[in-house]
Amino acid sequence: MKPSKLVQVILFSTSLVGIVCATQAGTLEKITETKSITMGVRDSSGALSYTLGDGKYTGFHVEICKRVIADLEKKLKTSLKVEYQPVTSQNRIPLVQNGTVDLECGSTTNNATRQKDVSFAVTTYVEEVRIAVKADSNITSIAQLVNKKVATTTGTTSVQLLRKHERANGVNFEEIFGKDHADSFLLLESGRADAFVMDGSILAGNIANAKNPKDFKIVGEVLSVEPIAIMMRKDYPATFKTEVDNSIKAMMKDGTIAKMYKQWFQDPIPPKGNRVGLDLSDNTKNAWANPNDKPAEDYIKK
Amino acid sequence: MSLDFQIFCKSTFEDTYSPRCFGEFFQFGQGAGDPTYLDWLITAWGWTIAVSTLALLIALVIGIAIGTLRTISNETVLSKVLIFFSNAWVELFRNIPVLVQVFLWYHVIPMLIPALKNFPSFLLVSIALGFFTSARIAEQMKAGIFSLPKGQRMAAQSLGMTKVQTYRYVLLPMAMRIVIPPLTSECMNIVKNSAVAFAVSVSELTLFAMQTQEETSKGIEMYLGVTALYIVTAFTVNRVMALIERKTRIPGFIAPSSQGSH
Numbered sequence: 001m002k003p004s005k006l007v008q009v010i011l012f013s014t015s016l017v018g019i020v021c022a023t024q025a026g027t028l029e030k031i032t033e034t035k036s037i038t039m040g041v042r043d044s045s046g047a048l049s050y051t052l053g054d055g056k057y058t059g060f061h062v063e064i065c066k067r068v069i070a071d072l073e074k075k076l077k078t079s080l081k082v083e084y085q086p087v088t089s090q091n092r093i094p095l096v097q098n099g100t101v102d103l104e105c106g107s108t109t110n111n112a113t114r115q116k117d118v119s120f121a122v123t124t125y126v127e128e129v130r131i132a133v134k135a136d137s138n139i140t141s142i143a144q145l146v147n148k149k150v151a152t153t154t155g156t157t158s159v160q161l162l163r164k165h166e167r168a169n170g171v172n173f174e175e176i177f178g179k180d181h182a183d184s185f186l187l188l189e190s191g192r193a194d195a196f197v198m199d200g201s202i203l204a205g206n207i208a209n210a211k212n213p214k215d216f217k218i219v220g221e222v223l224s225v226e227p228i229a230i231m232m233r234k235d236y237p238a239t240f241k242t243e244v245d246n247s248i249k250a251m252m253k254d255g256t257i258a259k260m261y262k263q264w265f266q267d268p269i270p271p272k273g274n275r276v277g278l279d280l281s282d283n284t285k286n287a288w289a290n291p292n293d294k295p296a297e298d299y300i301k302k
Numbered sequence: 303m304s305l306d307f308q309i310f311c312k313s314t315f316e317d318t319y320s321p322r323c324f325g326e327f328f329q330f331g332q333g334a335g336d337p338t339y340l341d342w343l344i345t346a347w348g349w350t351i352a353v354s355t356l357a358l359l360i361a362l363v364i365g366i367a368i369g370t371l372r373t374i375s376n377e378t379v380l381s382k383v384l385i386f387f388s389n390a391w392v393e394l395f396r397n398i399p400v401l402v403q404v405f406l407w408y409h410v411i412p413m414l415i416p417a418l419k420n421f422p423s424f425l426l427v428s429i430a431l432g433f434f435t436s437a438r439i440a441e442q443m444k445a446g447i448f449s450l451p452k453g454q455r456m457a458a459q460s461l462g463m464t465k466v467q468t469y470r471y472v473l474l475p476m477a478m479r480i481v482i483p484p485l486t487s488e489c490m491n492i493v494k495n496s497a498v499a500f501a502v503s504v505s506e507l508t509l510f511a512m513q514t515q516e517e518t519s520k521g522i523e524m525y526l527g528v529t530a531l532y533i534v535t536a537f538t539v540n541r542v543m544a545l546i547e548r549k550t551r552i553p554g555f556i557a558p559s560s561q562g563s564h
Contacts, residue, residue: 090521113519154500155512164315176423177503177513190409 027102027233027240031072036081039065040095040104040231043086046201047264047276048107048125048228057084060264061230064124064248064257065105068230071247089155093117096233103244104231109157111226111296119234121244122291123227124257125201126283126299129158131220132188132196132203139195141220146171151184151193153177158197161224181206188216197223201265204278225283225299245291252288309520310340310527339514339524346510347531353428353496353504354535358489360432361439366478368392368436369443370469388440395437401498404430408502423502431499435492439485446481447473479550486543490536507531 031037041057042049049059066082073080085101092108095101096118109127110120133139139148142165150173152158162173176193178184185206187193196203200218207216230248232240251257258280263269265278283299311323313336325335371388374381395403407430412418418426450473458468500509511528515521 089516093519117519154503154509155516157516159513160314160517167315175503177500177505177509179501183501186409190413 026235026237028076028235028243030099031080031102032076032078035078036083037069037072037102038083038085038100039069040087040092040101040106041084042088042106045107046199046205047269048201049105051086052271055084057086058270059105060260061105061107061124061228063260063264064251065103065230067251067256068103068244068247071250072243075243092231096231099233102232102240106231107228108231109226109296110229110231110293114231115295117234118231119238119241120229120231120293121241122248122252122293123229123287124248125228125261126281126287127226127228128200128222128281128283129161129197129224129226130200130203130218130222132185132198132207132216132218133194134188135215135217137194139219142223145173145195147174148194149174149176149192151176151178151187151196152198153181153184154179156198157224157226158199162197165223185210199226200281201276201278204265204276205274208274208276209272226296227287227294227299229293245293249291252291257288305523305526306520307523309518309523310343311338312518313338314342314517339518342514343507343510343527343531346505346507346528347535349424349499349504349506350493350496350531351535353424353431353499353506354493356425356428357431357435357496358492360429361435361488361492364432364436365439366443369440370447370474372440372444373447373473374465392437392440395433396441398434400431400434400495401501403434404498404502406430424499424504427496427499427502427504431492431495435488435495438491439488442481442484442488443477446477449480450476476555479547479552479555482543482547482550486540486547489539489543493536493539494532 025033039057039062041051041062042059043051045059047059048061049057051057069080069082085095087095087101087104087106092101092104092106093114096104107127108114108120110123114120131139131142131145139145150162152162152175154177159175159177162175166172176184176187178187181198181202184193184196184198188196189210196206203218207213207218210216230244232244235241248257251260261280261284265276265280268275308319311319311321313320313325315336318336320335320338322335323338323340325337325341368388368391371384372392374385376382376385398406404427407418407426408423412421412426454472454476455468458472463471496506497508499506500512503509507528511521511524514524518524
């Protein structure tokens with residue numbers, strides 16, 4: 001390639017980048033203009049966000065988002081067409097950044113790294129990492145997991161958590177990585193693993209769906225605390241985030257969110273009528289009493 | 303979106319970066335630092351190569367044996383049994399998806415044979431991948447042997463060679479050379495198929511990519527690194543097989559060579 005051609009290509013590609021950046025108007029302007037909003041949803045993120053099949057999505061966070069959108073419609077005095085875009089752990093941040101998804105209602109941890117790329121609404125749910133064991137096991141804390149087989153799921157922060165714990169305490173677990181949560185739970189169920197370390201809501205959900213839920217129990221201290229929040233694009237000024245936050249704060253104040261928590265985490269949920277059976281934690285209660293969008297790092301310092 | 307390859311120099315524990323990019327793995331006489339993501343990537347590559355190599359050894363030994371058995375003449379009861387067995391082997395392992403086979407070896411078969419419970423998952427996945435590929439290699443071996451003119455076998459037998467001698471000195475040396483090109487594909491496939499090992503907790507390249515993209519939020523960089531290593535590995539296998547093909551070639555022995563011997 002001749003240098004002049006190379007320069008042309010570079011100029012062309014940079015101008016493309018320029019065009020893409022220029023089209024990124026504020027989210028609030030974008031949805032007002034297009035009269036539609038795209039909600040990012042998960043196929044199976046426990047009771048937070050999941051599919052009922054047939055392109056229908058529901059869950060604690062999805063229902064919160066539906067109410068937020070209803071508030072937005074009132075505010076903008078126009079009806080909005082709601083579109084659903086399934087996302088995964090891998091693509092959720094790029095899809096929010098590039099404008100495909102306006103409001104991601106899944107199970108995304110609010111942490112400092114991600115805050116550089118996207119912004120988060122006030123924390124609506126605080127996840128606690130716990131240990132699940134068989135009911136007849138005498139393991140009651142992480143200290144007893146030394147040299148035991150510990151299952152966890154590939155692609156989760158729990159893997160990193162265990163690794164850091166091992167080094168900080170100079171101990172060793174025999175880690176087994178399941179390819180997804182159902183697989184990790186099978187490792188515990190079949191006896192290949194002595195414990196399953198994961199987010200409390202996922203443990204509770206898997207136990208609720210097990211053949212015999214009484215065979216398992218969640219034990220031990222809270223290993224890590226992670227604020228889970230609704231995610232959106234970074235805007236300057238952050239008018240969209242203000243609207244979303246105000247709507248959620250109102251739900252926290254009038255007790256709507258507590259009712260919704262009971263509906264999704266304690267009562268039977270569709271489609272099979274299972275119960276997750278997870279009590280409201282003090283951390284989540286605090287997050288509702290003092291709405292904030294602090295990243296996970298701030299929880300560790302406490 | 304800009305790519306940040308510095309991430310590979312980051313410690314897997316702290317928010318710090320190693321100036322040499324290697325922590326504990328290649329210390330360069332400077333004492334152990336925190337392991338970096340690059341260290342982890344190299345270790346993961348090692349697992350991918352280990353699974354692929356062991357699976358390939360299993361696949362070649364069994365595949366060549368089973369493939370040869372499928373071509374023997376069915377004169378005696380024993381040879382009929384052997385042919386039935388080898389046909390059944392190929393159909394069984396060729397018709398079950400490889401990921402399902404891996405799960406069968408990991409979850410189901412240890413229930414039936416308790417001794418297998420103590421096998422590391424690395425061995426089980428190598429067996430699964432080896433058996434799966436052996437069925438494909440067996441099929442190619444059979445095709446290679448059948449592609450030889452009938453006269454070869456007859457000539458050998460009329461010289462008084464036994465069945466074993468016919469295969470050892472006449473049929474196999476030629477058939478093996480014929481099947482090198484499809485074998486090259488199989489050897490490269492085994493490297494790529496070794497990605498299924500992530501499903502049973504072998505920390506190879508795919509598991510590395512899935513885990514680190516979550517930890518670092520730098521999925522694109524991680525997948526690019528892993529993709530590059532898969533390409534390097536598969537391409538190296540390709541070149542090694544090409545070398546073997548060139549070194550073992552006998553001009554005029556098997557017709558089409560690149561120089562055009564006809």
